[in-house]
Amino acid sequence: GAGVSQSPSNKVTEKGKDVELRCDPISGHTALYWYRQSLGQGLEFLIYFQGNSAPDKSGLPSDRFSAERTGGSVSTLTIQRTQQEDSAVYLCASSLEPTNTEAFFGQGTRLTVV
Amino acid sequence: GENVEQHPSTLSVQEGDSAVIKCTYSDSASNYFPWYKQELGKGPQLIIDIRSNVGEKKDQRIAVTLNKTAKHFSLHITETQPEDSAVYFCAASRRYSSASKIIFGSGTRLSIRP
Numbered sequence: 314g315a316g317v318s319q320s321p322s323n324k325v326t327e328k329g330k331d332v333e334l335r336c337d338p339i340s341g342h343t344a345l346y347w348y349r350q351s352l353g354q355g356l357e358f359l360i361y362f363q364g365n366s367a368p369d370k371s372g373l374p375s376d377r378f379s380a381e382r383t384g385g386s387v388s389t390l391t392i393q394r395t396q397q398e399d400s401a402v403y404l405c406a407s408s409l410e411p412t413n414t415e416a417f418f419g420q421g422t423r424l425t426v427v
Numbered sequence: 428g429e430n431v432e433q434h435p436s437t438l439s440v441q442e443g444d445s446a447v448i449k450c451t452y453s454d455s456a457s458n459y460f461p462w463y464k465q466e467l468g469k470g471p472q473l474i475i476d477i478r479s480n481v482g483e484k485k486d487q488r489i490a491v492t493l494n495k496t497a498k499h500f501s502l503h504i505t506e507t508q509p510e511d512s513a514v515y516f517c518a519a520s521r522r523y524s525s526a527s528k529i530i531f532g533s534g535t536r537l538s539i540r541p
Contacts, residue, residue: 354533355533356516368527404470406529415461416461416473
């Protein structure tokens with residue numbers, strides 16, 4: 314497929330466990346974004362990658378959250394010691410920088426912490 | 428920090444009537460303003476965008492206006508149809524800048540009454 318792919322689509326985890334969420338951006342897209350969307354809420358910015366570096370990680374809510382990107386492609390968002398308030402849909406987007414401007418979103422990973 | 432405010436949070440219009448969603452932004456360096464449509468269970472999808480050197484842009488039934496002085500921008504949907512029912516997000520960013528994160532509004536849930 315040519316779109317942004319996220320896995321898993323759904324994840325249920327117990328409080329205190331660690332989780333990893335994966336994002337496969339569109340091939341050739343150098344910019345990658347992670348957002349969090351709580352039920353019925355807007356899109357909360359988490360982190361932005363340009364290539365493998367993260368110029369802006371100001372949205373990560375706590376040190377339990379981290380993200381990395383390798384090879385300028387796949388990114389993983391890791392949440393350690395999950396809490397119930399981490400339950401949300403985590404959305405990934407990619408865009409072709411600097412010549413293009415549209416950000417394409419994946420369908421998201423719905424995380425439920427029980 | 429950067430902020431985008433969006434109103435109204437919910438909007439119900441009769442099929443065939445027009446819908447207007449308004450946003451304001453705080454970062455005066457923002458120069459790119461996309462609008463996204465999110466259908467249930469899917470990631471947001473770009474429907475139209477406008478750059479800071481343009482005051483208005485149209486695409487069929489959709490139009491966006493931008494007032495840089497007042498830091499306001501709006502989405503107008505004319506001749507609404509049932510398939511326009513969705514959540515709409517406005518956003519602002521500094522494109523072609525290392526500070527390229529996209530800041531989203533809180534969303535407007537648009538319902539089209541038959």
